[in-house]
Amino acid sequence: SFALLLSNLIIYWVNIAFKKIKILSKLGTIFNIIINLSLSISLILRWIYNGYFPLSNLYESLIFLTWGLTFIQIILEQKNNNKLIGAISTPIGLFTVGFASLALPLDMKEASPLVPALRSNWLMMHVSIMMLSYATLILGSLLSILFLILYKIRYRNLNQNLYNKRNTISSNYLIQKFNRIGLLESIDNLSYRIIGLGFPLLTIGIIAGAVWANEAWGSYWSWDPKETWALITWLVFAAYLHSRINQSWQGKKPAILASIGFIIVWVCYLGVNFLGQGLHSYGWFL
Template structure:
């Protein structure tokens, strides 16, 4: 009972810290205030520490890595995304990273903590099919690859949004204002100054230049992050095939989750191939990454909603 109460406190502290961190990160984008960014980093670090401790407590209690149900996998996914933000967000030029990743980690953990019923959040013994040393290798690699690729794909989504930004059209619209604050540069523009500035030719040139630089930066980081996640996805699928052969006597059975994992792998293989052989950059490359983003969520949660197949032990309804 004490362990459960401690976990409850840690998880809710983490969720609250992620929420505060997202506010600070977006406040930094709007105000270009380094103090707000520092507060965002501190809040995010607190959230990561709380999530880490809660997972370790459950690990010691269960005697295995806590990845046996939807709640535990979502918490591990949130932890992985948070860790990636810490690694990427330390660079001064990556002020946009926290503003993108913090809300994602918050929503993932919020769904696990507040969206799932309590009976799905309780720790249980592993079913016989999961009692294997392959659990840590396969499931952890899959979730780490999901976290990494999702972050890279979120950068691609941001890129597509920035491409639609036109500084000369309706500057005071919420979308254009939000995107203008994402663009690199330390100047702060109020609603009136933005509107008035559009009469200035040099302002338009400056904004378009900043927009192009930011698109290139998003494309660069999206590719780098996805390039890290793709090998992890390959290792995860391969180790799962070996585990399946040991457990069920077949490397591949075209189970719904296996099928969607293969589709996801194929999409990001196309993403990497087209960048290398055809030189795809920017909008084309980002569109492929976004399709992979949707495929991952279908593979990870959508298939679980159906509750069918060999991976149905973690289904949600």
């Protein structure tokens, strides 16, 4: 999968640089489907071999996160036909698979018998929904980061090139300017829609986790580090969605919130588990 993701990353970036080569666009989609299928097969085989859904340790969750990223990417590209999605999400998939395959020690890649608290049907529901919410929110946040980068470039060029030597607006520049405005709006709206999908998933995942926690530990909420950061993640993206309703908070300001959310998601997902503390520390369980 790592080699496929690396190849796909090159394809997407070359496709952006040379848009006229249409075969690259189709090739990127084909590679993405192959990657998703290979990850699906890997997860299914582990499920069959171990007898439980493969989300019990860090390695399995990283593979599932990559599967979620590629799956969402396939759906979005089919609906939007925008290769920018793949160009920014593929590096994340490359990182997660690379980290899982190359950085984690061998004993963390091997499945082990579940501890009693994890022997529940809630394992599949809670963790899979949380991982899908992470994948969706990461992708939406990445688009917000891209929006901020293009926003800055747009206004820098606007200040430098607004007038030509005769102090009149260049027609070519005007066309490019409006094209960029359309691109910015498209990226901003797509980011909003993706985060709007990820937020309910995060909400359902947190609620499912609370119900499971009550069954396993006798309490719906224990202010465990993972629970606390999940709540922080929820609040950040709730603030983002609320800010989109406010007319005075359009464009750049909500995108900054979503960009902060990108960091928060990774802290919630990986950062807390590096500490190895709390009720969610079973085998770096996520």
